[in-house]
Amino acid sequence: MNDQLSRRTVLGVTSGAIATGLAGCLTGNDQQENNDGQNSDAAGQTDEEDGHDDSHEEDDHGSHTEDLNGPSAEAEVAMTTTDSGDHFEPHVVWVESGGSVNWTNKSGSHSTTAYHPENDEPQLVPDETAAWDSGVLSEPEATFDRAFETEGVYHYYCTPHETAGMIGSIIVGHPDLEAQPALEEPPSEKSDAVREKLTGLNETVRGTLNGDNTDDDNHADNDSHANDDGHDDHNH
Template sequence: MTDETSRRTVLGIASGAIGIGLAGCLTESDQPESNSDQDEDTDDQSDEESDHNNSHEEDSGSHGSHGEELDSPSAEAEVSMTTTDSGDHFEPHVVWIEKGGSVTWTNESGSHSATAYHSDNDEPQLVPDEAAAWDSGVLSEAEATFDHVFETEGVYHYYCVPHESAGMIGSVVVGQPDLGAQPALEEPPSEKSEAIRGKLADLNEAVRGALDGQNDDDGQEGEDGSDNEDSHDDDGHDH
């Protein structure tokens, strides 16, 4: 073998080794990048699942709460009666209608009633004086409905006969009632169980909080209006 041939053979072997080495380096450098991308995808998926779970938890937390916002009375309201994994519910728990307005209860699932706390229903009075009693009877058929018109201004508490002890209790606010003269907002009846008394206390708090807020807003507007009038009077007097 000549010196030239030997030199070419050595160069060929060296070039092959370098090529293999580079290929190995590229393969090794590519692999972590691929894993990194996969890890990022996994992290993104975990973040999406976490956001979804958090959103679901927030929805579950607000669902069935007694802090419904009562912006203003409406001519009519609708309430669903449901049985879910978390229990039996009126949804929403509190509605606010105008005097002479109506409420429609719809049985979405399970068997429920909408029954007033009234002496005519052999219950303590948790409705306004002179208010008429109502009782839908137990509705078991899906989409069955019951309507009631409320002619007397005030706060009305009502319950589901099969599920009162489980806390299925709701409230209807009619008109602009004087909160200090509502039997429903007094201390819950002592003859009721602790669970029912607690539910009624929660409803009382929700109703008072919502309507007190409305009264505060009305009072503030009145005060502003009065101040403006006084200011105009003063201006006129000065001139």
């Protein structure tokens, strides 16, 4: 009788211990899965944050045109060599008549040189304006300044890197777009790469100076379409 009770007691204790052990294992596995899930979520969040930062950096690096909301008294242009190439940053600036532009060499060796017959180049500056050429600036933080009195559009380039697309534009005042040599068809004697760059700059300049008119035209078109749609619907 005692032996039977003892066996039952041992079996009960053993069964309880096994159940407790299994419960402990299950609890440990659940806890590990929870930890793994939290780690995965944290890793995913980190990846998302990293992706956001990379995108922001790319946007900053790709921005080569300042906010062209109107002419300023002066403008700053950096001349740089980066992994993506050689650049004027920003590519287009807008100053008042009499305003000045300051170029600063940040890295590499560059020049700011007008497209002007005096520089043995086609004229891509307003009529009867003087040429400029800084010469190649190689020292870091070397600068070149020029004031612009005549309203108009001025294209210029870097002598070592023109064919690589290092070309910039200056808008002075509120010029008549139809009277600007710079905005005519790019010179045929230039390479395709240079012509393509000049075409892009011309589009930016025209878009900047025609911004208000473009918005008005789009608004009028939208209103016209809306009225036409409403009229058709009414007829149907």
